[in-house]
Structure formats: structure tokens, C-alpha cells
Amino acid sequence: MSINTEKTFETALVQSLTEKGGYTEGNAQGYSPESGLFKADTIEFLKKSQPKRWEKITSVHGSDVENRVIGRLYKELDLRGSLDVLRNGFVDYGVRFQMAYFQPVSGLNPDAVALFDTNLLKVYRQVFYSSKNRNSVDLVLSLNGIPVVTLELKNQFTGQNTENALKQYSTTRDNREILFTFKKRALVHFAVDQDEVFMTTKLAGSKTCWLPFNKGYNNGKGNPPNPNGYRTAYLWEDVLKKENWMEILQRFIHLQTEEIVVEGKQYKKETLIFPR
Numbered sequence: 001m002s003i004n005t006e007k008t009f010e011t012a013l014v015q016s017l018t019e020k021g022g023y024t025e026g027n028a029q030g031y032s033p034e035s036g037l038f039k040a041d042t043i044e045f046l047k048k049s050q051p052k053r054w055e056k057i058t059s060v061h062g063s064d065v066e067n068r069v070i071g072r073l074y075k076e077l078d079l080r081g082s083l084d085v086l087r088n089g090f091v092d093y094g095v096r097f098q099m100a101y102f103q104p105v106s107g108l109n110p111d112a113v114a115l116f117d118t119n120l121l122k123v124y125r126q127v128f129y130s131s132k133n134r135n136s137v138d139l140v141l142s143l144n145g146i147p148v149v150t151l152e153l154k155n156q157f158t159g160q161n162t163e164n165a166l167k168q169y170s171t172t173r174d175n176r177e178i179l180f181t182f183k184k185r186a187l188v189h190f191a192v193d194q195d196e197v198f199m200t201t202k203l204a205g206s207k208t209c210w211l212p213f214n215k216g217y218n219n220g221k222g223n224p225p226n227p228n229g230y231r232t233a234y235l236w237e238d239v240l241k242k243e244n245w246m247e248i249l250q251r252f253i254h255l256q257t258e259e260i261v262v263e264g265k266q267y268k269k270e271t272l273i274f275p276r
Contacts, residue, residue, distance in 0.1 A: 009155045009194065010125065010138060012229070013236050017123050017141075022242025026122035026142065033131040035074050036178030036185045041120050042070065042145030046097055049118035057095045068092070073099075081183035082146050083253055083272075099144055102250040103243060120144050121242055129179040135172055137179070140186070141240065143249070147185045149240070154193040162198055165191035166210055175203040187253060188274050194230045196222060201272035213276060248275060 017023040030038045043066050047054050054065075061068040069092055076090040089098040101119055104112035120143070127140045141149040152165040169189060179185050182202045190213065191198045197213040215234065217224045223231040238244060252275040260269050 009230070010153050013139070013151075013153065014123055014125065016233070016236050017240065021121075021236065021240060023121045023123045023141070026124040028124040028127045028136075028140075031124065031127050031129065031140070031147075033129055033178070035070060036077070036147065036181075037070065037074070038122070038124070038142055038145040038147070039066075039070050040145070041122060041142065042073065045099075045118065045120050045144040049101065049115060050097055053095050053097055057092055060093045060095070069097075077146070077184060081255070082148065082185055083183065083187055083249070083255060086143060086146060086148075086249060099146065100246070100249070103246055116246075119242075119246070121245070127179075130174070130177050137173070140179070143246075147179055148187050148249070149190065150179065150186045151190045151192055154191070156193055156195070161193045162191045162196050165193070166198060166208075169200075169203060170206050170208050173203055175205070183255065183270065183272055187249075187272060190235065192232055192235060194232060197232050197235050199274060199276075201274050211276060 014025060018025055026038060026041065030040050032039055046069065057069060058065045072092040073085070073090055076085050086100045089096055091097070101112075101115040103116050122142050124140045124142070126136045126138065128134060128136045129140075137150050138153045139149075139151040140147050141151075152168055154160040154162060154165045169191060173180050173189075175181055180189070180203045187201060189200050189203060191210070198210045199213040200208050200210050202208070212221060213235070214221060214223050216222070223234075225231060226233055239248070254273040256271045256273055258269045258271075260267050
């Protein structure tokens with residue numbers, strides 16, 4: 001395979017996440033554009049991590065248990081957003097489910113460590129996110145079946161860079177699609193090439209506010225050379241690595257709410273703050 005293709009870049013990133021980052025590669029065809037979930041992964045996580053609660057809810061819903069639980073989760077995500085549901089779980093017919101287990105403060109509690117290990121972090125390539133068209137996004141990362149990150153990758157060797165990725169997000173990524181709807185599923189979107197990274201927490205077409213997510217170099221923008229690979233490798237080798245990413249989800253992403261008054265009417269303005 002030529003080093004000059006976008007796929008090589010994508011493969012390097014996926015390989016790093018699966019070999020060193022605590023992820024497994026998921027089946028992109030398992031994505032449901034209607035629910036905005038990788039449903040099979042969600043069910044697998046709930047059964048594996050909370051078997052007694054699953055048994056209890058099965059006694060309520062019977063053979064339709066999987067559909068009913070996914071339906072309930074969908075409503076909670078719609079109402080509260082994915083960050084709140086990942087942090088606080090959801091309740092169905094009096095049965096409380098966790099949707100993520102965060103890292104215990106110390107490794108001394110083996111039960112807490114075992115629960116942390118039940119988290120399913122997955123990376124999916126080329127996810128077709130719409131039931132209306134055949135558009136796909138390069139990479140999606142999920143936690144227990146809930147998509148939390150999207151990435152568009154560009155390779156300068158093919159004459160494209162982050163500018164092309166930003167344009168792609170702004171022109172072909174419809175924020176009415178559930179994967180891209182503010183706070184409902186993916187919490188952050190990254191435009192990435194070998195040299196630079198840009199990010200946003202809210203896609204809004206041409207009005208999208210993109211922020212650089214670079215380390216800076218020589219008191220300027222961009223990233224320092226990386227003797228071991230791509231300049232942007234810190235994104236997947238460090239930021240998105242399981243332990244670090246779970247801590248960012250648990251502690252460092254913040255939903256800020258302001259009340260604003262426009263022509264005598266009160267509105268709620270929400271901003272998702274992602275650490276940079």
C-alpha cells in the first residue's frame with residue numbers, strides 16, 4: 001500500500017488505537033442512523049457489566065427487552081445528551097443502568113477495576129450515518145455503543161489537508177443527522193491531517209466555530225516535528241487513549257448553560273466546552 005494514501009493514514013491511526021490505546025475495531029454496519037447507536041455494542045455492555053440488572057429488566061419486558069431498553073436509552077439521550085447519560089446512567093422501570101464505568105481513584109478496589117475493564121471502546125471506519133444518503137464519516141469512536149467522537153482524515157500527499165476536512169464537515173455533515181446533533185451523540189468532531197488538528201463541539205454548517213487543537217511550535221501555531229511518526233499522533237496516542245479519554249469524559253468536558261433574553265423572550269444557550 002502506498003504511504004501516500006488517506007487509507008494508510010487511517011490504518012495507522014486505527015492500528016495505534018487498537019494495539020496500544022485500549023480500543024477494538026467495531027463493525028461500522030452495526031450503526032443505526034435512526035437511533036444514533038451501535039445497538040449490539042450497547043446491549044453487550046449492559047449484559048456483561050450489569051447482569052443482575054439485565055435479568056431484572058428482562059423479567060419486566062420479556063422477549064422485547066433489547067428493543068425496550070434501547071428505546072428508553074434513546075429517550076434519555078434525546079432529553080439529556082450523551083455526556084450526562086454516560087456520567088449518570090439511566091433508569092428503566094425502576095432498574096438503574098450505568099452507561100460507563102470510570103477509572104477508580106486507586107487501583108486497590110478490584111471490583112471497580114473489573115467494572116472499568118467492562119467498558120467497550122470501539123473505533124469504526126467509514127460509518128454511513130444517514131438513512132437519506134450514502135454519505136460516510138471516516139472514523140467514529142464509541143463508548144459502550146454511544147458515538148462520542150467523529151474524525152475526518154486528510155492526507156497532504158493526496159493534495160488535501162485539514163481545510164478540506166473543515167469544508168467537508170461544513171457542507172456535507174448535516175447537524176440534523178443524530179450523529180452530528182449538538183450534545184445528543186458525538187461530543188467532539190476532529191479534522192485531522194498529518195500536521196494539524198482542528199476541533200469543534202457543535203457543527204453548524206458554514207457558521208461552525210473551529211478551534212485549533214495543536215501543541216504549537218516555535219512560539220507559533222502547528223505542531224513540533226515527531227521523530228516517531230505523524231506530527232498529530234498525540235491526538236490518538238495520548239488524548240484518545242482509553243485511560244486519558246475516559247478521564248476527559250468523566251471530568252473535563254463541561255456543558256455550560258446561559259440564559260439569554262432576545263426581544264423580551266428568554267432562551268437557554270448551551271455550549272459544550274472541550275479541554276484544549
